[in-house]
Amino acid sequence: EIVLTQSPGTLSLSPGERATLSCRASQSVSGSHLAWYQHKPGHAPRLLIYGASSRATGIPDRFSGSGSGTDFTLTISRLEPEDFAVYFCHQYGDSLPQSFGQGTKVEIK
Amino acid sequence: EVQLVESGGGLVQPGGSLRLSCSASGFTFSNYAMHWVRQAPGKRLEYISAISDNRGITYYADSVKGRFTVSRDNSNNTLFLQMSSLKNEDTALYYCVKGTTSTFWSGGGMDVWGQGTTVTVSS
Numbered sequence: 076e077i078v079l080t081q082s083p084g085t086l087s088l089s090p091g092e093r094a095t096l097s098c099r100a101s102q103s104v105s106g107s108h109l110a111w112y113q114h115k116p117g118h119a120p121r122l123l124i125y126g127a128s129s130r131a132t133g134i135p136d137r138f139s140g141s142g143s144g145t146d147f148t149l150t151i152s153r154l155e156p157e158d159f160a161v162y163f164c165h166q167y168g169d170s171l172p173q174s175f176g177q178g179t180k181v182e183i184k
Numbered sequence: 185e186v187q188l189v190e191s192g193g194g195l196v197q198p199g200g201s202l203r204l205s206c207s208a209s210g211f212t213f214s215n216y217a218m219h220w221v222r223q224a225p226g227k228r229l230e231y232i233s234a235i236s237d238n239r240g241i242t243y244y245a246d247s248v249k250g251r252f253t254v255s256r257d258n259s260n261n262t263l264f265l266q267m268s269s270l271k272n273e274d275t276a277l278y279y280c281v282k283g284t285t286s287t288f289w290s291g292g293g294m295d296v297w298g299q300g301t302t303v304t305v306s307s
Contacts, residue, residue: 108291119297167293175229
């Protein structure tokens with residue numbers, strides 16, 4: 076099983092600042108099949124990025140993803156008030172089971 | 185709009201059974217793989233089961249293999265998870281998730297999630 080490790084655990088930032096979230100895999104994620112989701116309490120997780128760098132439908136361009144192999148990054152260029160949430164990565168490559176990172180909480184400083 | 189609504193969660197004693205349902209709308213249900221993901225309190229998300237499109241190929245994580253059964257009713261756009269021999273460690277919020285392709289392997293990801301249904305296993 077591929078283990079995904081996210082860092083940092085918590086990111087304390089102000090609106091307008093840049094957020095950089097990391098997701099590291101214990102082995103290479105085939106095909107860059109890596110997604111990022113946003114999760115707010117009481118809501119369903121929302122797909123932001125798939126294929127490591129493709130934005131899902133309706134996702135603002137302040138969200139961007141990059142990386143390949145074992146190292147992936149989600150960047151939020153300028154935090155809006157609605158962006159404060161938990162973010163988690165997900166690998167869906169050749170290796171079953173699919174797996175998830177433990178999450179990074181982006182909180183208001 | 186794609187929507188997934190889970191139901192069937194509740195409180196059950198260890199060793200008991202429960203059947204979760206997921207009602208889907210807004211897309212051609214039979215064309216897509218469907219997934220079950222759970223999150224126990226304080227733990228990360230865990231991928232537990234999946235079923236492919238109308239071929240019905242299934243997958244189970246080791247933690248639930250032999251105890252859980254995933255199925256789908258394509259005529260009624262509904263996904264099921266039959267859970268038996270439940271253990272305390274099965275206590276979690278269970279999510280139904282739509283796949284992005286007809287399969288759950290080799291790049292078969294997920295996009296739309298339901299809000300989840302809570303299963304509590306306790307005596």
